[in-house]
Amino acid sequence: MALHAKNSMTTHLICRPAPFVIGLSAGILGLASMTANSIEAPTGYDGLTNGYLTxxxxxxxxxxxxxxxxxxxxxxxxxxxxxxxxxxxxxxxxxxxxxxxxxxxxxxxxxxxxxxxxxxxxxxxxxxxxxxxxxxxxxxxxxxxxxxxxGDGYVEAIPDSALIKLANDQPRQSKGLIKGQYVLVDLLEAPGKRAIGKFGWKDQHAxxxxxxxxxxxxxxxxxxxxxxxxxxxxxxxxxxxxxxxxxxxxxxxxxxxxxxxxSTKAPARTPGSLDPRQPGQNPTARQVSITQGERVFNAAGCGICHTPSFVTAPAGTPINGGDYLIPVALGGVTFHPYGDFLLHDIGTGDGIVQNGGQSTRNKMRTMPLWGLSKRRTFLHDGSATTVQSAINQHSGEAVQVIAAFRRLSSQDSQNLMNFLNSL
Ligand code: HEC
Ligand code: HEC
Structure with a gap:
């Protein structure tokens, strides 16, 4: 919840070229010259590069x-x-x-x-x-x-400091119930160096x-x-x-x-969703419901774990033990994974320990919800066949959030589902 999409839209406006340079094309200005959180990651299922590779x-x-x-x-x-x-x-x-x-x-x-x-x-x-x-x-x-x-190139470029901050903020946002755990894992490409794991159901790799x-x-x-x-x-x-x-x-x-x-683009929202790169659109009834649904999502507390937005570290930042410099196409980009890449015990843990140590045994990484509408089975083992059933299986750290979810009015529930189906 730290960085809501709205913030990035405001900054977007601020970093528009001043009127006197409007004649210059974005190509001349160079997107990389815009301020850090100004650029939205390209999204789409079109098989085109995000610009990292040709x-x-x-x-x-x-x-x-x-x-x-x-x-x-x-x-x-x-x-x-x-x-x-x-x-x-x-x-x-x-x-x-x-x-x-x-x-x-x-x-x-x-x-x-x-x-x-x-x-x-x-x-x-x-x-x-x-x-x-x-x-x-x-x-x-x-x-x-x-x-x-x-879209994993963007995830890789999240600064470790952002994940540490999220983990530290969660208890305060949830009366101490929610405590995301980050784990330091070995980097195979930088022997002796470690970084925060972000990939895999157990955050087993960085x-x-x-x-x-x-x-x-x-x-x-x-x-x-x-x-x-x-x-x-x-x-x-x-x-x-x-x-x-x-x-x-x-x-x-x-x-x-x-x-x-x-070089893959981030998963796209379903047709009919608001495009964060085009502020000031005149919303349709469906878009209004989706926007309301996202408010419900955040108000219920889903967004504490299913973090709506991140900004990647600036281009040129060394990560992965110094083995990789964040490239221009992936640096300073805002994207919307709806996941915190931290481990939580929500009662679904599978008992397996990989690179995170015994304290991670019954925890799973928050599943990023981008691309949700394209999936047919849910949770790490695919045991849920509907989104509702996946939500209803949350307990543990998510117990209060799920209690709030169960108290929603039918209108709020419908809006929430429309929002989830738009991901
Ligand atoms: C037999 C099926 C299978 C094959 C083949 C396979 N994967 Fe995967 N991949 C998985 C599964 C299952 C997971 C989740 C693993 C887990 O965390 O338990 C996964 C997870 C991943 C992730 C983590 C994604 C994220 O956002 O957390 C990456 C990256 C990945 N695979 C890359 C690859 C690459 C590269 C190859 C080929 C070299 C590959 N995979 C081959 C099944 C497969
Ligand atoms: C305490 C952190 C936490 C909170 C709060 C939380 N979730 Fe989750 N969510 C998770 C974790 C962890 C998983 C993965 C669990 C697994 O696979 O075993 C998950 C998985 C899901 C999935 C399944 C996605 C998929 O593709 O498999 C959905 C849908 C989901 N959450 C929606 C919600 C909604 C809606 C709310 C609010 C009502 C919510 N979550 C609140 C942590 C959380």
Whole structure:
């Protein structure tokens, strides 16, 4: 709630070129010269670059993201699927899907314990003899649906300080009930350095290069210098199917896939929603209802976790342990993820610990609600088939917010649903 869309619209007006320079095109002025929170991220499902890569570069990077890997290119020996795009494709390449991956392990009454080979249980293998399975005695089991990566270049560029501030502000906004947790995670591309995790249902990675290297290794079985250790099948070596001691691939594919994700536009609002880049429109009845619905969303407290807006750090800011400078196209941009990228216990936690330590066992990252209208299953395991049922499963830190939600008048409820359906 810290940065509401309205603020960015006001600033938008302020940073308009003064009348005497109006004849100059935006190209000459250079968008990057506008003040930090003045530019709205481009949105759309049109498969066009957000300006980070050229369109030709975007296509080339997408070709890597969509490349169907085979045993000669390094696929396996154990894996979940053969291309990034196989799981990230809705409504366009890079998006979400209902493909679910499986995790399992043990809870000893105090701690979560990984089974041999780790909690991710690969669904497939290049040879039946090394097919991994959920251990019979595992007492923690869960599914995870495939998250969208659209607009993730903006998420990566959120300054860590903004997330720390959010986490510190939440208790005050909620009588101490809501306490988002941020976790510091290792950066694979900057050994010894750490940053706040933003990606994955458990905030297990801070950067798109780290997530990409992890996905090459864990989803497709392709090792790289960034993630050189071969997976196992429930802890059993699969070395006889591999050239031992040698990564399957260079880092090139990992970097291309990361750059593809960085150049995707943010998810778009549904047709008929107000465009924040065009203030002063004459709203239709539907737009009025959506605007009222967003007010209800914030008044009920949904926006404490489902943060409406962020501004990315300025272009040129070094992040990811100094490995990456925020590019002009992604710096100083306002975008609207409706998520705080922090971990919360809302009673839906899946009991798995990844990079955040035992305190994250029963927490999940707030699901960003941008792109919500394009999804058909909800919550980390896809167990909710309607938005209402996903909301009704919130408890824990969200208990008071949900109580407020249940007290809404039918008009307010309708407006809220119209707003959610506009995302
Ligand atoms: C078998 C399906 C599958 C494949 C193949 C796959 N992913 Fe994913 N991806 C997922 C799932 C499931 C998640 C959520 C994982 C979690 O947090 O538990 C995810 C999450 C992500 C995220 C985090 C998005 C966010 O906003 O938090 C990124 C980034 C990502 N994948 C990139 C890739 C890349 C790059 C590739 C190819 C190298 C790839 N994925 C291959 C299923 C897949
Ligand atoms: C305390 C933080 C918190 C509050 C408050 C909160 N949420 Fe959530 N929300 C979450 C988390 C965390 C998830 C992911 C849970 C999971 O997947 O297990 C989530 C998931 C969702 C989803 C599912 C989205 C998807 O695609 O899977 C919807 C819809 C949603 N919230 C709407 C709301 C609404 C509406 C409100 C207010 C009435 C609200 N939330 C209040 C934290 C919160």
């Amino acid at each position: 369109q030709a570069g975007y296509q080339q990077a997408l070709a890597e993201f969509s490349l169907i890997q085979t045993i000669p290119t390094g696929l396996g020996p154990v894996f979940n699927d053969a291309s990034c795009q196989a799981c990230h494709k809705g409504p366009i390449d890079g998006g979400h899907s209902q493909v679910r991956v499986q995790r399992a392990g043990y809870f000893d009454g105090v701690n979560f314990i990984d089974p041999p080979g780790g909690s991710l249980i690969p669904a497939r293998a290049i040879d039946p003899s090394i097919q991994a399975r959920v251990p019979r005695d595992a007492n923690v089991k869960t599914f995870r649906t495939s998250l969208s990566t659209l 950067s798109l290069v780290s997530f990409s290297a992890d996905a090459y290794r864990n989803e497709m079985g392709i090792t790289t210098p960034l993630f050189p250790t071969e997976a196992t099948s429930n802890g059993r070596s699969v070395d006889r199917f591999e050239t031992v001691g040698q990564p399957n691939d260079s880092n090139d594919g990992v970097l291309l896939a990361a750059n593809f994700m960085r």
